[in-house]
Amino acid sequence: MKPVYREVYSFDKKCYERYKLTEDILMEHAAYSIALEIYKRFPKFSKINIVAGPGNNGADGITLARILWGDYIVNLYLPLGAKSNMAKLQLERFLALGGKVKEECESGDVIVDAIFGSGLKRDLDEKIIGFISKMNKAKAFKIACDIPTGIDDKGNLRPVAFKADLTVTMGAEKLALYSDFAKDYVGEIIRADLGVSFNKYKGPTKYHVWERGDLILPIRTTQNSHKKSYGHLGVLAGEKVGAAVLASLAAFNFGCGVVSIVSHREDINIPYEIMHTHHIENFNTLAFGMGLNNHFDDELEDILIFDIPMVIDADMFYKEIIKDFLKKENIVLTPHPKEFASLLKIVGMGEYSIKEIQENRFDLAEEFSNKYPNVVLLLKGANKIIAYKGNLHIDPNGSVALAKGGSGDVLAGMIASLLAQGWHPLKSTIHASLSHSIAGNYNPNYALTPMKLIERIGNILPS
Ligand SMILES: NC(=O)C1=CN([C@@H]2O[C@H](COP(=O)(O)OP(=O)(O)OC[C@H]3O[C@@H](n4cnc5c(N)ncnc54)[C@H](O)[C@@H]3O)[C@@H](O)[C@H]2O)[C@@H](O)CC1
Numbered sequence: 001m002k003p004v005y006r007e008v009y010s011f012d013k014k015c016y017e018r019y020k021l022t023e024d025i026l027m028e029h030a031a032y033s034i035a036l037e038i039y040k041r042f043p044k045f046s047k048i049n050i051v052a053g054p055g056n057n058g059a060d061g062i063t064l065a066r067i068l069w070g071d072y073i074v075n076l077y078l079p080l081g082a083k084s085n086m087a088k089l090q091l092e093r094f095l096a097l098g099g100k101v102k103e104e105c106e107s108g109d110v111i112v113d114a115i116f117g118s119g120l121k122r123d124l125d126e127k128i129i130g131f132i133s134k135m136n137k138a139k140a141f142k143i144a145c146d147i148p149t150g151i152d153d154k155g156n157l158r159p160v161a162f163k164a165d166l167t168v169t170m171g172a173e174k175l176a177l178y179s180d181f182a183k184d185y186v187g188e189i190i191r192a193d194l195g196v197s198f199n200k201y202k203g204p205t206k207y208h209v210w211e212r213g214d215l216i217l218p219i220r221t222t223q224n225s226h227k228k229s230y231g232h233l234g235v236l237a238g239e240k241v242g243a244a245v246l247a248s249l250a251a252f253n254f255g256c257g258v259v260s261i262v263s264h265r266e267d268i269n270i271p272y273e274i275m276h277t278h279h280i281e282n283f284n285t286l287a288f289g290m291g292l293n294n295h296f297d298d299e300l301e302d303i304l305i306f307d308i309p310m311v312i313d314a315d316m317f318y319k320e321i322i323k324d325f326l327k328k329e330n331i332v333l334t335p336h337p338k339e340f341a342s343l344l345k346i347v348g349m350g351e352y353s354i355k356e357i358q359e360n361r362f363d364l365a366e367e368f369s370n371k372y373p374n375v376v377l378l379l380k381g382a383n384k385i386i387a388y389k390g391n392l393h394i395d396p397n398g399s400v401a402l403a404k405g406g407s408g409d410v411l412a413g414m415i416a417s418l419l420a421q422g423w424h425p426l427k428s429t430i431h432a433s434l435s436h437s438i439a440g441n442y443n444p445n446y447a448l449t450p451m452k453l454i455e456r457i458g459n460i461l462p463s
């Protein structure tokens, strides 16, 4: 689990004011950390093209050009000139070394984007958009300095961005690097220290990114136990029974001792290992909403009274009664952006389009969590956001292979499985999400189906 931050200016300030470092020292470390990646990956005299902007992101790029000069063929471009004091100083140093600023773009082995970093304020203009488009088309290894140019502090594209293979981010990782939009642009992310240990640089944060190595699986440790030691989950089946079947099978494969489908219909086919009942009783956990439509509408008041953990999904986010479930403890909500829009409307937090939800995912998840601190919210997407007590936990480990009907039903079943096995709602949600993401990394990425995903839950190796 690694901390991420909305901004790092306050940490840079701490370096200057408390630790007596200078801008020059920080910048030297920033540029040197990119140089190290180039030294590691490319032989001497490879051709390195560096496009530097007018501010301190550009100054990092110019510093890099000076460090590499003599060891590599360095082409430095300054399409907007050098404007900040540091950019001007770094340019003087580069020129003193015999470096030259190029006018016309050449092909190369590496392109470094140091146009804009954390200072991006508005949409890029046509000239820069043209530049970025050329850089993106070039056949070279692409490195972004701090953050790919065009991605703003919320992680949105303004309106295009540099498509990096590697982002070397300065000081601490920024939350913006983990937006759904940024996922196709950041490439591998490496954090650079700026002259003091990360432990001295960083501060407290509400934002954390979870990695594969953090995964905890529900490995059984007690031989003297029986099926009910691992919980009895009830999954409500409504109009689309398949959704409940997928959730049930996922829960069963993820360790839940007994799983039952509750349905008022007789004519449904249920896999042999899943039980079928008509009544909601004897469960220690419930999952419902997936494929439900209006089935069980008359029973939702009664379900409210049960004092057991619940995973609430899909169709439930369109019903007014959802407000009452939010007052309970041990509730996990798993909306996708459209369902989240409906939920926000019902609870009076505003009317948002799906686009607006996606552009404000972090803010809205945090706001919701502050309003409903008892509830765990998992907002689905390319990078899942899990919000609890105003903190955001981000799972960026999933892949586009999961973009298939039924993936979400599997996820709901997996969370419910861990709840049924007695785990805390936040822990259940984080580790079910990580497992779902890891199991969902499938090659070829168009061919994953929910049934294959369920099968793969059993093949995740403990880390
Ligand atoms: N202490 C620090 O501040 C450090 C900063 N560093 C680097 O400095 C960067 C931040 O530097 P700055 O604050 O100077 O910001 P940037 O260099 O990211 O951008 C600021 C400049 O770009 C212009 N600008 C912003 N948006 C624009 C747009 N859409 N079109 C045209 N011009 C636009 C601004 O007017 C300003 O001139 C970081 O991303 C990092 O790379 C590192 O060297 C480490 C230390």
Ligand SMILES: Nc1ncnc2c1ncn2[C@@H]1O[C@H](COP(=O)(O)OP(=O)(O)O)[C@@H](O)[C@H]1O
Binding pocket: 314, 336, 380, 381, 382, 383, 384, 398, 399, 400, 401, 402, 403, 404, 405, 406, 407, 408, 409, 410, 411
């Ligand atoms: N591009 C993607 N990258 C990573 N994960 C994705 C992507 N698209 C979808 N997912 C994940 O797949 C699941 C899809 O859920 P959902 O849309 O509710 O599907 P369904 O309702 O059909 O089961 C979510 O967990 C989501 O985070």
Ligand SMILES: [K+]
Binding pocket: 057, 113, 114, 115, 116, 117, 144, 145, 146, 147, 148, 149
């Ligand atoms: K950049």
